[in-house]
Amino acid sequence: MTDYLGIIAIAVVVALLAVGGLFLLFRPKGKDLPPPAPPKEAPQPPKDTEGVPRGVSEGEGGVTTTLPPPSAPVEPAVRIPEVEVPPPSAGRMVRLRARLARSQSTLGRGLLELLSRDRLDDDVWDEIEDTLITSDVGVGPTRAMVDELRTKVKVLGSRTPEEVRGLLREQLLTLVGTDLDRTLRVRSHGERPAVVLVVGVNGTGKTTTTGKLARSLVGDGKKVLLGAADTFRAAAADQLHTWGERVGAEVVRKDEGADPASVAFDAVAKGMDDKVDVVIVDTAGRLHTKTGLMDELGKVKRVIEKRATVDEVLLVLDATTGQNGLRQAQVFAEVVDVTGIALTKLDGTAKGGIVVSVQRELGVPVKLVGLGEGPDDLAPFDAEVFVDAILGD
Template sequence: MDGYLGVIVIVVVVALLAAGGLFLLFRPGGKSAPPVEPPETAPLPQEEKERPKTGAEEGEGATTTLPPPVKPAEPMVVKPEVEVPLPSAGRMVRLRSRLARSQSALGRGLLDLLSRDRLDDEVWDEVEELLIKADVGVAPTQAIVEELRTKVKVLGSRTPEEVRALLREQLLIQVNPDLDRTLHVQPHGERAAVVLVVGVNGTGKTTTTGKLARVLVGDGKKVVLGAADTFRAAAADQLQTWGERVGAETVRGPEGGDPASVAFDAVSKGIEDKADVVIVDTAGRLHTKTGLMDELGKVKRVIEKKATVDEVLLVLDATTGQNGMRQAQVFGEVVNITGIALTKLDGTAKGGIVISVQRELGVPVKLAGLGEGADDLAPFDPEVFVDAIIGE
């Protein structure tokens, strides 16, 4: 019995202790359990801290969409303004003063000698020397001196006006105003005329091609340019710039490509676009290099599969003098030159090459370069040339 009572006592004590613990926990004013802290989060990046809050983040309930990034404006490609060149008519008259500045020394020297009271053999030797120094050539010089001596004997006494008239007459005969200096640039029905421009390095060949395009556009013709000088990328770039200035399209190929292929494509483009003239610029080449000259012949033959080559212009530098004669002869053997474009004629007193090159080749000077300006290429006029030499 005693054991049973002991168990009851223990149970009662445990129950009282448990009730006391619950009372302490839930009694009014008792401390609550400590809050549970949330897990630590990584700090926001700097740009997130600095980013302005959207309306939703600020509790406004609105949604704000950021504008898309603005693309930078692409640079505008400004095409060069197409120029309206001067027509060919009267160009050489306008440029006569430039020609006179370089050639008048020859004219003054001849007039001074021929105006002397006594014209002996020594004076005639001086006349001959002046003409040869001006690159007139030996045979033309001898012909001029012989005719002048005969005329002077017939006249007897001479006034300055008579001397000038005599000299003008003889120089004009040698320049030969009767040669056909027409540029053959008239289209053949639906087919464009073709002009092939050839010459050695450094004569101003590509520049002359560009200036010729200006001459023809100034005369109202539609022109296509062929950049068949594929050895120099700069030559094709230069020609294209000339073309863009006057609205002429330039056909070009890859650097180092086949010049004949470019020439063929240019002629095809000219026919397709119903152009009046196709001007093909070829690579400058030394007349002593057989392989290069053969290639030039190939260019001409390939063009002739598509069209007739109406004009072959040889560009000569007037300052090269008699060396230009040998160049002209070799080029003439390869591609049958039809005309000469004489450049830098305003920068030399050796304008007599006009006479000598025509006499040797039977080919007329058709164009004269009289300056570095864009419109300083002119159709050659024999009378303007001679008048510039002897002055007023």
């Protein structure tokens, strides 16, 4: 009996173990839990081409991290104009001769054709006279030249083209004047600079001529200072500043409406302090009919002379205005002692005879001529180049 009960107990235990195994084998499966998230990495700084993070430097003491500076508003870059080196004044008129020849070809061809005729009667001489007068040579100089030509033609008798050209060249050179002193007085006097006063009516290109003259003098190796004494026209000082800035010439200026004489005085004083070679003072465009303004121009000159001598008074004339320009010139000559003429736009007129008439009326030489709109188209006047350009090759 006892053995029988033991066998039953063992059977029950085996049955329980079998049921437990089947339960574990066939139990329903649950959802798997998600794997734990990996730890987040700190953002890495951008690296340069060698793999070293920007802002991190390697040294003997280890790695040093440099934080970027806080962002700040970016200031716009200030443009510093490049200072130009202008060409020297010597030889400029030779280089610009072609422009002059184009404008004066009618005068030269006309005179050569008339003088080359087989028979020179009174009608031909009248045509020669008309050609010269319409070119603004002036009545007096024209008659003197025609009389001289008549005499020499009678002496020569028959004339070859070469003889006619030589005869005409000789007479034109006499009219223009090869013996006049056309030297620009811009030599400093010890520690005192030379002073050039630029005058003229509105619209003649006075401020532009002042700027071009500064370029020319800088090209000749001189240190130049500009005085913007045209305080009635706001754009004049700005224009002069632009000219000076391009060649490194300082400009003395004041507010619009300031006393022009005080600007001129300060310019000369600063020129002396800075030991410049030349001070060029640009004045307002004076209408010759306004007596008060002309008197003020005289005041500018007197005030300058309290500190220095005015070495040169350049009167700027527009060659295209013809005889009207002569009347303006005469009024200026009465107020200030004009020492030279700057004749602008000579390449834009066929009336080159204005050179002759203005010199005869004022008794002062043409020293500068404008032969174009470029910055280096202002040239010292050369009588022989001028006459040869008129007559052509």
